[in-house]
Amino acid sequence: MIDGRREGDGMGADLQVVAGQGRRPTIADVARVAGVSKGTASKALNGRGELTDETRRRVLEAAEELDFRPSSLARSLVSGRTGIVGVLTNDLEGRFVLPILMGAEDALGAGRVSVILTDARGDAVREAQQLRTLLERQIDGLIVVGGPRNDARPSLGRDLPVPVVYAYAPSEDPRDLSIVPDNVMAGRLLAEHLWELGRRRIGFVGGDPTYGASRARESGAAAALAERGAELLGAGVTAGDWTERWGRAATARLLAAHRPDAIIAASDMLARAALDVLRDLGRRVPEDVAVAGHDDWSVIVTNTRPELTSVDARLESLGRRAAAAIFAALAGEPIGEGVEYRPVRLAIRGSTVPDNWASGTHEP
Amino acid sequence: MIDGRREGDGMGADLQVVAGQGRRPTIADVARVAGVSKGTASKALNGRGELTDETRRRVLEAAEELDFRPSSLARSLVSGRTGIVGVLTNDLEGRFVLPILMGAEDALGAGRVSVILTDARGDAVREAQQLRTLLERQIDGLIVVGGPRNDARPSLGRDLPVPVVYAYAPSEDPRDLSIVPDNVMAGRLLAEHLWELGRRRIGFVGGDPTYGASRARESGAAAALAERGAELLGAGVTAGDWTERWGRAATARLLAAHRPDAIIAASDMLARAALDVLRDLGRRVPEDVAVAGHDDWSVIVTNTRPELTSVDARLESLGRRAAAAIFAALAGEPIGEGVEYRPVRLAIRGSTVPDNWASGTHEP
């Protein structure tokens, strides 16, 4: 008898059940208690195959009694699928990766799929190490989330044994599939919004111009204005960063040089800086100058005076899309390639439209 | 990456690799290529047992040639350890959970242990479901990270098959181990800091008073002042929330009622609101009124004018401590119990000490 050595602990099956503590019950225990074979128990528990109702009932009862939990480990060993998706990121702050992760969890079906999150903290060696660990764990797919600098990042290579999707920041390799927010559209939406409000002297406060996001947002706004025969004031600045200090300086310069009646900032923090400067100067927002930002970061947009119009990159939707792509790849469909730009959403608040005018799009 | 100089037996190896795309190589493949048995290969790869250097070399070479990666799945099935720690949270924003997760990753030894992050989003049913999934995955330990409301949360129960540590927010069950920041100490540190600077009329701007964090921070500051025969001005307010709008209102009221020469706010956002109000009123910071916040949230403290003195809860250290506890429990030591309050750290900046006075503790 295979289980002979278990006599050592001096307990029969049922006592084991009651004592229950030592070892988690396996399907073999369930089968034994139900008086069937492992194979039958497996079928009953998974609703597969043809079974007598009576047998199925006995098995389920036994499982319940033992508080049986199948080991996903053993299951994965057989099926070759772990139900784990890896998320590799460099986003120290987590502002971008978390919404994406949530979206992915949603799409993957909470409960059925788990997500292992690892942060390489910008270190390539660390990233390679973490990738290696993820692959050893046999993840079913990988989502690579770029850091705050969302320019193209090096590809992990074409020969990984699992489907890979790049989110937020695209891969440098055009054969990879990348899902990114449409920053050009974001700038365009804001410019059009302000134009429709009658603003004609629209200025731009950029962030670090070495970031693709800053440049794309600027070019989108500039393009929208160009189509209307106007120009984006203060565009083309070749220095800057993402701090409010810089935002204040850039705003002051913009105001002095161009007397704008609207300001588009490359981020919500920069927009906040613009609001502060305008306030210091006694200019009314939005009456004298309208202000809009990017990212729709709730902690900022709902706390400024007035609340800030911004563009929501809908990162959860990025995550959902990325997860869906992995899911499809797992189902055998070839994974796409190239950069997929996802639509963004305008969130209108009091910094462009006075609160008593229209009901802006507030937090959902 | 690992590639670069893959010398050795040259083409033969590469062809094997190319051919081998279909199925990842197993230890059996390595053994076959090396001309030894699986058992021997295993020993060689893991540095166990007594082997000829020659044999070991052949096995390692074969493994390299095949680009062999052991399946942690199979390994876990044997060892009973997965090297996965679950992190269960309700922190939608991720402001708290991420630093804790990083700390845990550090302590657990990046690469050796992975973290599955799940967010129950405040839904108890969802939480139960996620817990179930985590247990089926045979996680080695569980860290429960409370949401922004860091009051005690319901225990997951005493009969889980893995060590559990509650971080940030404690468990309601005193027999569980909880690791939380010492908010009382935080309030105390700020009060003492301001006192040493000669401030005697120190006021408090609280957040939502139903949050333990707000009350604890207030009580710490009040206690420190009481020891010095002073009183915390504006303490005991029974309404409020965490928005800047509230912070501005509370600050205005505090200023009018008590004429403080220093303000401690229950969060950095509230402190920022206080700064805005003081600026509107033309009061100088810190000369007329010093201001300090809580959380040391970099996105705020380094962007205000002047930069904001705050208290760093050192969440990474929470995460490290939590991971260490799980690690110890895994090694057989009984896991502790009760609430462990972790020291916090004062981060002094220009809002309490003028920049030309001393060199404040800036970002590390």
Next chain:
DNA sequence: TTGTAGGCGTTATCAG
């Protein structure tokens, strides 16, 4: 020093 055999918990494939 090395090889063989058994088992970890599950599922799938056949017999019966």
Next chain:
DNA sequence: CTGATAACGCCTACAA
């Protein structure tokens, strides 16, 4: 309808 049996990939006794 149900029960053996053989995988899945690895590790560890124990035997040679």
